[in-house]
Amino acid sequence: MTDTNWSVPETEVLSAVGDALAAGREAVLATVIDVEGSAYRRPGAKMVIEDGESAGSVTAGCLEDEVRSIAAEVRAAGEPRVETFDLTGDDGTWGLGMGCNGIITILLESIDESHRPVVERAADGGDVGVVTVVDGDRPRGERGYYTPEDGFAGDLPEWLRAELSEPTAALLDRGEADTLQIDCDEGSAEVFVDGIEAPPHLVVFGSGPDVGPVVDLAKRAEFRVTVVGFRGAQATADQFPAADAVLASSPASVESVVAFDPDTYTVVMTHNFVDDRIVLEALLDTPVPYIGLMGPEERFEELLDAFAEDGATLPEDAFDRIYTPIGLDLGGDSPYRIAYSIVGELLAVANDRTPQHLSEREGPIHDRITADPETADRTAPE
Amino acid sequence: MTDTNWSVPETEVLSAVGDALAAGREAVLATVIDVEGSAYRRPGAKMVIEDGESAGSVTAGCLEDEVRSIAAEVRAAGEPRVETFDLTGDDGTWGLGMGCNGIITILLESIDESHRPVVERAADGGDVGVVTVVDGDRPRGERGYYTPEDGFAGDLPEWLRAELSEPTAALLDRGEADTLQIDCDEGSAEVFVDGIEAPPHLVVFGSGPDVGPVVDLAKRAEFRVTVVGFRGAQATADQFPAADAVLASSPASVESVVAFDPDTYTVVMTHNFVDDRIVLEALLDTPVPYIGLMGPEERFEELLDAFAEDGATLPEDAFDRIYTPIGLDLGGDSPYRIAYSIVGELLAVANDRTPQHLSEREGPIHDRITADPETADRTAPE
Numbered sequence: 051m052t053d054t055n056w057s058v059p060e061t062e063v064l065s066a067v068g069d070a071l072a073a074g075r076e077a078v079l080a081t082v083i084d085v086e087g088s089a090y091r092r093p094g095a096k097m098v099i100e101d102g103e104s105a106g107s108v109t110a111g112c113l114e115d116e117v118r119s120i121a122a123e124v125r126a127a128g129e130p131r132v133e134t135f136d137l138t139g140d141d142g143t144w145g146l147g148m149g150c151n152g153i154i155t156i157l158l159e160s161i162d163e164s165h166r167p168v169v170e171r172a173a174d175g176g177d178v179g180v181v182t183v184v185d186g187d188r189p190r191g192e193r194g195y196y197t198p199e200d201g202f203a204g205d206l207p208e209w210l211r212a213e214l215s216e217p218t219a220a221l222l223d224r225g226e227a228d229t230l231q232i233d234c235d236e237g238s239a240e241v242f243v244d245g246i247e248a249p250p251h252l253v254v255f256g257s258g259p260d261v262g263p264v265v266d267l268a269k270r271a272e273f274r275v276t277v278v279g280f281r282g283a284q285a286t287a288d289q290f291p292a293a294d295a296v297l298a299s300s301p302a303s304v305e306s307v308v309a310f311d312p313d314t315y316t317v318v319m320t321h322n323f324v325d326d327r328i329v330l331e332a333l334l335d336t337p338v339p340y341i342g343l344m345g346p347e348e349r350f351e352e353l354l355d356a357f358a359e360d361g362a363t364l365p366e367d368a369f370d371r372i373y374t375p376i377g378l379d380l381g382g383d384s385p386y387r388i389a390y391s392i393v394g395e396l397l398a399v400a401n402d403r404t405p406q407h408l409s410e411r412e413g414p415i416h417d418r419i420t421a422d423p424e425t426a427d428r429t430a431p432e
Numbered sequence: 433m434t435d436t437n438w439s440v441p442e443t444e445v446l447s448a449v450g451d452a453l454a455a456g457r458e459a460v461l462a463t464v465i466d467v468e469g470s471a472y473r474r475p476g477a478k479m480v481i482e483d484g485e486s487a488g489s490v491t492a493g494c495l496e497d498e499v500r501s502i503a504a505e506v507r508a509a510g511e512p513r514v515e516t517f518d519l520t521g522d523d524g525t526w527g528l529g530m531g532c533n534g535i536i537t538i539l540l541e542s543i544d545e546s547h548r549p550v551v552e553r554a555a556d557g558g559d560v561g562v563v564t565v566v567d568g569d570r571p572r573g574e575r576g577y578y579t580p581e582d583g584f585a586g587d588l589p590e591w592l593r594a595e596l597s598e599p600t601a602a603l604l605d606r607g608e609a610d611t612l613q614i615d616c617d618e619g620s621a622e623v624f625v626d627g628i629e630a631p632p633h634l635v636v637f638g639s640g641p642d643v644g645p646v647v648d649l650a651k652r653a654e655f656r657v658t659v660v661g662f663r664g665a666q667a668t669a670d671q672f673p674a675a676d677a678v679l680a681s682s683p684a685s686v687e688s689v690v691a692f693d694p695d696t697y698t699v700v701m702t703h704n705f706v707d708d709r710i711v712l713e714a715l716l717d718t719p720v721p722y723i724g725l726m727g728p729e730e731r732f733e734e735l736l737d738a739f740a741e742d743g744a745t746l747p748e749d750a751f752d753r754i755y756t757p758i759g760l761d762l763g764g765d766s767p768y769r770i771a772y773s774i775v776g777e778l779l780a781v782a783n784d785r786t787p788q789h790l791s792e793r794e795g796p797i798h799d800r801i802t803a804d805p806e807t808a809d810r811t812a813p814e
Contacts, residue, residue: 059768111642272766379793397763
């Protein structure tokens with residue numbers, strides 16, 4: 051971890067937490083837990099600080115130096131700390147100064163075993179709602195982990211779990227984070243609820259020279275990436291160092307090596323007509339929302355003819371899920387530019403957006419964080 | 433250069449030629465000079481082979497091993513070679529086999545001093561038409577360099593220059609490559625004309641943590657990237673290792689440090705209201721076709737108010753060139769995902785495309801290479 055990688059894909063920030071844990075290194079995690087007014091990052095934004103170096107960012111560069119210096123104190127003291135930075139001035143909402151406005155509250159804590167379940171869950175591709183006490187009757191830093199399947203695990207008392215199940219499930223469902231005040235007969239506490247959604251999963255079928263750029267860019271766009279090669283020797287982890295997994299399979303049995311769910315996106319680029327046909331048929335049997343198929347439209351028509359000859363019937367929603375020709379129309383025909391258009395399409399579909407210039411879009415650009423306009427007035431990257 | 437980076441941005445393939453020259457290493461350049469039927473790469477696609485390792489690709493992986501092995505022979509023999517690979521079979525146009533169809537002709541040559549002018553011109557951000565004799569009355573490998581300003585330099589005889597000025601200028605203008613047969617009284621020759629356009633130039637104003645991802649992705653999308661920081665110490669080459677240049681300037685004098693031309697794209701992300709206003713005003717005085725402005729629409733309105741208060745008038749085409757909120761609507765609010773949407777917009781504007789799903793676009797997807805349908809039937813990445 052060097053000072054130059056402060057801006058890394060979000061997925062790498064949690065990896066940095068895991069790396070510090072695995073190596074037994076002392077490090078501090080800074081997390082934005084509350085924002086009022088205009089700010090570059092939302093609650094849940096994280097930064098890992100180790101020996102003055104860092105990965106990730108909590109603002110547009112206005113607070114990073116200060117956060118690094120407080121992190122050193124937190125590491126020395128061993129106690130979690132909550133710091134509020136008031137960056138509002140009398141210079142108007144959008145700032146004559148650094149463009150870092152609003153009031154930003156940051157939780158700083160030494161990375162310890164209480165982070166391990168989060169890192170492990172993320173590595174498994176699972177969602178987790180992390181609840182951390184920041185103030186009130188309970189000790190700061192007390193932590194619970196919520197999953198839709200199992201409810202809460204961890205240290206939180208029963209009354210907090212009961213109060214928090216519903217809001218945590220809701221925040222996790224939206225992949226959002228918020229600070230909540232809980233007051234009931236048993237006690238009161240301010241808690242930070244961090245809905246950490248697993249990154250969407252991209253599965254690429256193929257092992258040609260056009261696969262590498264797709265893997266590379268999809269990792270930067272914060273996908274978890276699996277490459278499936280149909281000629282074992284050709285798809286190796288060495289060949290795709292950025293991939294989370296490189297697997298071998300036969301086209302007909304891809305379901306035995308990958309779990310396909312509604313958050314799995316697939317790109318078929320085997321350059322082999324028969325392989326493409328078989329894997330396409332297998333994917334249509336799964337709930338994946340996106341099947342990108344490399345090749346011109348005529349080739350897809352030939353694939354459909356081959357289906358018909360086999361007597362195979364396509365599911366009714368096949369044409370809503372198959373994207374061919376693959377990608378957005380951004381121009382360029384080099385492997386990297388084709389990959390750029392593919393991953394752009396993956397992002398648009400995963401985030402349910404209509405690809406177009408934001409300057410031509412009507413309506414608010416970003417979904418509101420909460421119903422409270424005081425904490426949700428960010429409408430575009432500032 | 434390792435075996436795993438065979439798929440690199442196109443801009444890095446010419447860099448690899450330059451690296452081999454600078455280090456005095458023996459290496460071979462393979463260039464696709466002709467394609468008939470369906471093929472993954474177009475004429476002009478390049479691959480550098482060094483000690484069995486390579487950067488770049490000439491097909492979708494079907495010929496790379498064979499090309500590497502021929503490269504070893506070319507290096508030993510020291511003579512340029514032209515190889516034609518007939519990948520058409522009786523398995524239909526779109527291939528039951530490897531998806532590598534068509535007839536592909538590749539020029540292989542040892543990298544030598546005749547490549548230096550090309551590398552230097554590219555490094556300077558200039559366009560160059562490279563003409564190489566591949567057959568006929570003139571020696572194979574004889575080479576000329578065409579620029580719009582100075583016409584031909586290099587070794588070609590006058591009669592070839594005269595015949596080739598016009599077609600070379602046309603191919604260079606479109607950034608395309610083709611093999612031409614020239615027959616006239618003075619002689620005849622088959623020549624490969626490679627219109628090597630400089631990559632588009634992106635200039636990013638800013639030095640915050642949101643700049644790094646834009647630089648990183650723009651380099652992968654094959655832009656030449658310059659970062660201009662307004663607080664000298666903050667924008668350093670160390671901070672943006674992927675950038676081609678990192679410069680310091682004051683907002684009002686950006687024209688003294690960067691040459692802005694119609695192929696220069698600009699992104700303003702200083703997070704400073706006054707800096708943004710001054711640099712925006714300066715950029716509107718240049719012929720740049722794209723000024724992306726970070727921040728919400730309200731902030732742009734405040735900038736316009738500030739212009740009005742200054743009594744400044746905007747050029748008539750200002751609103752056609754200013755893109756704010758910046759980027760395509762792909763979703764996500766992390767620094768890397770915001771950067772992805774910005775660079776996607778840069779590609780669409782630079783390539784004059786309307787960003788949308790290719791599967792929803794009507795008409796041919798790729799511009800035709802030539803007017804000859806035999807050599808131009810590729811309509812989408814295969």
